[in-house]
Amino acid sequence: MTPLPTRASNFSAWYNELVLRAGLAENASVRGCMIIKPYGYAIWEKLQAIFDSAFKETGHVNGYFPLFIPKSYLSQEAGHVEGFAKECAVVTHYRLKMAEDGHGVVVDPAAKLEEELIVRPTSEAIIWGTYKNWIQSYRDLPILLNQWCNVVRWEMRTRLFLRTTEFLWQEGHTAHATREEAQAEALQMLHLYERIVRDYMAIPVIKGVKTLSERFAGAEITYTIETLMQDGKALQAGTAHYLGQRFAKAFDVTFTNQAGIRDYVWGTSWGITTRLMGALIMVHSDDDGLVLPPKIAPIQVVMVPIYKTATERTAVVIQLSEFQKILIAKGIRVKLDDRDTRKPGYKFAAYEQQGIPIRLALGPNDLQNKTVELARRDTKEKITIPSGYLAQQVTDWLDAIQSHIYQRALALQQQRTILADDYATFKTLIASKAGFVLAHWDGTTETEEKIKAETKATIRCIPLDGQEEPGYCIYSSKPSSRRVIFAQAY
RNA sequence: CGGGGCGUAGCGUAGCUCGGUUAUCGCGUCUGCUUUGGGAGCAGAAGGUCGCAGGUUCGAAUCCUGCCGCCCCGACCA
Numbered sequence: 001m002t003p004l005p006t007r008a009s010n011f012s013a014w015y016n017e018l019v020l021r022a023g024l025a026e027n028a029s030v031r032g033c034m035i036i037k038p039y040g041y042a043i044w045e046k047l048q049a050i051f052d053s054a055f056k057e058t059g060h061v062n063g064y065f066p067l068f069i070p071k072s073y074l075s076q077e078a079g080h081v082e083g084f085a086k087e088c089a090v091v092t093h094y095r096l097k098m099a100e101d102g103h104g105v106v107v108d109p110a111a112k113l114e115e116e117l118i119v120r121p122t123s124e125a126i127i128w129g130t131y132k133n134w135i136q137s138y139r140d141l142p143i144l145l146n147q148w149c150n151v152v153r154w155e156m157r158t159r160l161f162l163r164t165t166e167f168l169w170q171e172g173h174t175a176h177a178t179r180e181e182a183q184a185e186a187l188q189m190l191h192l193y194e195r196i197v198r199d200y201m202a203i204p205v206i207k208g209v210k211t212l213s214e215r216f217a218g219a220e221i222t223y224t225i226e227t228l229m230q231d232g233k234a235l236q237a238g239t240a241h242y243l244g245q246r247f248a249k250a251f252d253v254t255f256t257n258q259a260g261i262r263d264y265v266w267g268t269s270w271g272i273t274t275r276l277m278g279a280l281i282m283v284h285s286d287d288d289g290l291v292l293p294p295k296i297a298p299i300q301v302v303m304v305p306i307y308k309t310a311t312e313r314t315a316v317v318i319q320l321s322e323f324q325k326i327l328i329a330k331g332i333r334v335k336l337d338d339r340d341t342r343k344p345g346y347k348f349a350a351y352e353q354q355g356i357p358i359r360l361a362l363g364p365n366d367l368q369n370k371t372v373e374l375a376r377r378d379t380k381e382k383i384t385i386p387s388g389y390l391a392q393q394v395t396d397w398l399d400a401i402q403s404h405i406y407q408r409a410l411a412l413q414q415q416r417t418i419l420a421d422d423y424a425t426f427k428t429l430i431a432s433k434a435g436f437v438l439a440h441w442d443g444t445t446e447t448e449e450k451i452k453a454e455t456k457a458t459i460r461c462i463p464l465d466g467q468e469e470p471g472y473c474i475y476s477s478k479p480s481s482r483r484v485i486f487a488q489a490y
Numbered sequence: 491c492g493g494g495g496c497g498u499a500g501c502g503u504a505g506c507u508c509g510g511u512u513a514u515c516g517c518g519u520c521u522g523c524u525u526u527g528g529g530a531g532c533a534g535a536a537g538g539u540c541g542c543a544g545g546u547u548c549g550a551a552u553c554c555u556g557c558c559g560c561c562c563c564g565a566c567c568a
Contacts, residue, residue: 031560086566156566157566342529343528346528366527
């Protein structure tokens with residue numbers, strides 16, 4: 001095995017290779033689609049479990065709506081249609097038949113659907129079409145529903161996890177009796193996303209509001225959590241939308257409030273996707289491969305036996321099995337790799353590539369000395385300790401790694417969040433992919449578009465915790481009351 | 491959809507301009523021996539409709555025609 005390309009020499013080649021080598025995913029034979037391999041899927045399952053239990057704690061319940069959406073449903077919310085029409089897969093027929101020449105199958109023209117079906121790019125349409133039937137009174141509200149599913153958006157250019165034609169996600173769709181409640185819900189979910197991404201994935205985020213042009217078509221307000229990758233590009237890691245009454249009006253979802261007055265229902269929607277996997281990789285990993293936060297690592301400790309003879313092998317593996325029991329009893333996820341078909345050096349490199357937080361090696365010398373060797377993935381530190389301290393050391397290290405990689409990512413983000421007060425400086429910073437560039441903006445879409453056309457930088461968000469600070473737009477010199485975050489983005 | 495490029499073993503490739511024995515090399519795979527505390531060494535073996543179809547020719551991976559597929563760059567996007 002040759003080493004990975006380095007981040008410094010070719011970041012995107014590094015990313016692509018790493019995803020393949022770490023066994024996370026690979027390209028499918030269907031253009032733009034990916035096969036998520038068991039190790040990659042195990043990480044996704046960890047994320048799912050964490051998010052899902054957080055949703056349950058906030059009173060949300062899971063349901064499932066169909067993959068197919070009648071075309072007529074999609075046409076009902078104009079802004080929403082405009083946003084997705086260009087990337088929808090359409091089902092037109094429901095049957096195949098044997099080809100005339102006997103080779104393979106062809107679409108049976110007789111089986112044309114009367115109404116074409118759209119493969120969901122998102123489910124607002126079908127869900128609000130259903131909420132119409134579920135909601136009559138304020139007593140039916142709120143509805144706090146979530147679904148885990150796949151969606152399809154026919155993308156031109158795709159990259160594993162970052163942008164694929166089909167991807168997995170979670171979409172929450174809530175309905176409320178008041179504007180205030182819906183607004184609070186959208187913000188609640190944004191904060192929830194931030195907390196999990198920070199506390200479990202060890203990724204610092206900036207919370208903010210999207211500008212008109214970056215807003216979800218169909219939303220009144222789109223909130224985002226923005227993250228910064230090691231190459232200085234930004235990545236949107238999650239969104240929460242306050243929908244106002246737009247979908248309720250489009251699908252005629254009304255209710256009678258406590259005062260006996262009919263009103264349209266207020267809505268939100270919010271989601272995170274398999275794209276988070278891309279963020280995870282690009283924030284923490286290094287030139288030796290993946291680096292995983294212990295809290296979401298499917299395997300936290302991998303044990304590698306060292307031996308020469310069969311007798312030594314048996315003795316070492318027996319001892320490792322004992323260690324494994326001790327660690328499992330502490331709730332630690334451990335794998336013992338006792339394969340005799342691979343050598344230790346190979347295993348060391350392979351598990352580093354897979355980002356396993358701690359490696360434990362045990363050989364004949366250790367058996368004699370009653371010691372064990374531990375190696376940390378994030379710092380590469382290697383220590384030999386008395387085996388009696390194993391559980392304590394592993395527990396300490398798992399905590400230390402979780403916090404260290406977060407602090408490292410936070411420091412990088414802070415260091416790469418830079419003020420620009422004039423357009424020349426701004427352009428230099430953006431061209432060098434400096435990171436998040438905080439600058440004044442006049443609030444117009446025109447200026448935003450011109451800056452994008454000239455520099456490829458977009459406004460990632462108007463930060464929620466940003467301070468009022470009078471200034472002048474870097475492009476138009478018109479007055480501005482606060483800074484926004486610009487960056488090149490994934 | 492515009493511009494460029496590529497299809498040869500599981501993967502990466504040489505050969506193609508200038509047609510000529512059994513299609514090259516590396517990685518990986520398999521077998522054996524030696525190895526095993528940082529991606530092992532040696533010896534041997536298996537593995538191919540040279541993208542598909544047609545044509546030119548005594549002879550095509552190589553030349554010609556058509557088709558198919560993929561990749562890269564641009565417009566769109568979580």
